[in-house]
Amino acid sequence: MNFASDNVYGVDQAIMDALVEANTGSADSYAYDEITKRVEKRFNQVFERDVKVFLVTTGTAANALALSTMAPPFGAIFCHAFSHINADECGAPEFYTGGAKMFGLDGVAGKISPEMVRESLKGFIRGEHDPKAAAISITQSSELGTVYSLDEIQAFGDLAREKGLKLHMDGARFANALVSLGCSPAEMTWKRGVDALSFGATKNGAMGVEAVVFFDLDLAKDFEYRRMRGGHLLSKNRFLAAQMEAYLSDDLWLNNARHANDMAKRLADGHAKVEYLRLGVECQANEVFVIMPKAKHDELEKTEAVFHEWLASGSDTAPVGPDEIMIRLVTSFLTRQEDVDGFLKLVS
Numbered sequence: 001m002n003f004a005s006d007n008v009y010g011v012d013q014a015i016m017d018a019l020v021e022a023n024t025g026s027a028d029s030y031a032y033d034e035i036t037k038r039v040e041k042r043f044n045q046v047f048e049r050d051v052k053v054f055l056v057t058t059g060t061a062a063n064a065l066a067l068s069t070m071a072p073p074f075g076a077i078f079c080h081a082f083s084h085i086n087a088d089e090c091g092a093p094e095f096y097t098g099g100a101k102m103f104g105l106d107g108v109a110g111k112i113s114p115e116m117v118r119e120s121l122k123g124f125i126r127g128e129h130d131p132k133a134a135a136i137s138i139t140q141s142s143e144l145g146t147v148y149s150l151d152e153i154q155a156f157g158d159l160a161r162e163k164g165l166k167l168h169m170d171g172a173r174f175a176n177a178l179v180s181l182g183c184s185p186a187e188m189t190w191k192r193g194v195d196a197l198s199f200g201a202t203k204n205g206a207m208g209v210e211a212v213v214f215f216d217l218d219l220a221k222d223f224e225y226r227r228m229r230g231g232h233l234l235s236k237n238r239f240l241a242a243q244m245e246a247y248l249s250d251d252l253w254l255n256n257a258r259h260a261n262d263m264a265k266r267l268a269d270g271h272a273k274v275e276y277l278r279l280g281v282e283c284q285a286n287e288v289f290v291i292m293p294k295a296k297h298d299e300l301e302k303t304e305a306v307f308h309e310w311l312a313s314g315s316d317t318a319p320v321g322p323d324e325i326m327i328r329l330v331t332s333f334l335t336r337q338e339d340v341d342g343f344l345k346l347v348s
């Protein structure tokens with residue numbers, strides 16, 4: 001009964017099988033192998049146009065390397081204050097950009113709005129005394145399990161074009177957002193103005209592979225150098241590619257995300273029925289935030305259930321009272337319905 005994260009479970013069997021299959025004979029190294037070539041083509045199909053795609057091993061690397069193409073060392077990147085890039089990557093975006101300044105904005109329910117960025121830009125009036133506004137980054141689905149609508153993404157795309165900024169999407173949970181909206185990958189990205197995407201796979205069944213996908217192909221120029229310099233070009237790249245190929249085959253990525261989202265919805269609906277519990281934020285993907293009396297939390301901690309207490313700013317979620325605690329429950333492609341129902345029994 002582990003709801004600590006979607007990365008606490010293992011590897012989807014289909015992806016494990018693909019790794020075993022790739023483990024035969026020899027193959028060209030450093031991303032010149034046949035599986036990598038197939039994956040590059042597959043991404044063009046998935047996004048219904050030519051894209052440039054580069055595989056890396058972590059979401060942090062995908063984000064930091066993608067942002068390094070968008071913001072100069074003297075640039076500014078606008079994002080949510082509690083976004084992974086701002087709060088959980090140990091300064092990797094600042095490091096890879098060579099010092100770009102992150103502007104963390106306080107948005108409701110894990111999301112920021114174009115108006116917040118616009119407001120922040122009003123302060124950029126002193127030329128080179130301010131950093132140069134360079135990029136906006138949004139997380140889809142967000143760190144609080146909420147999802148930007150297509151119109152919201154479009155509004156960021158419009159603002160980015162108007163102000164000459166680049167738009168990055170942290171898609172560590174891209175598939176969860178996609179099935180939540182029920183749209184196509186193209187609709188959720190480049191058709192709405194996204195220039196580069198960190199495309200996650202690890203949280204949704206892979207062993208460890210993420211992709212940086214460029215829709216603005218100019219940004220991809222020299223990216224192979226950035227990836228190499230960042231230590232993210234694997235000599236045995238075929239094993240990253242094999243994971244991604246399996247992930248994108250037979251709708252595995254979509255089916256896994258759908259299952260995780262369904263389990264989260266079941267959890268959220270179950271909690272909403274219990275009188276002394278309430279949701280911190282609406283569940284729109286595979287994360288559920290529950291506010292509960294401290295006493296209940298302490299009781300739960302003594303059970304076999306695994307979860308994290310979650311701190312968010314007062315404006316980000318429903319307020320958490322002095323005698324209350326908010327916890328985060330994350331579901332995955334392997335979360336079992338019996339675990340969801342078991343947890344609901346424990347809390348009710």
Ligand SMILES: Cc1ncc(COP(=O)(O)O)c(C=O)c1O
Binds near residue numbers: 059085143170
């Ligand atoms: C929204 C988001 N982006 C990026 C990442 C980074 O992933 P990784 O742990 O692979 O670096 C995470 C991981 O938790 C995440 O939640």
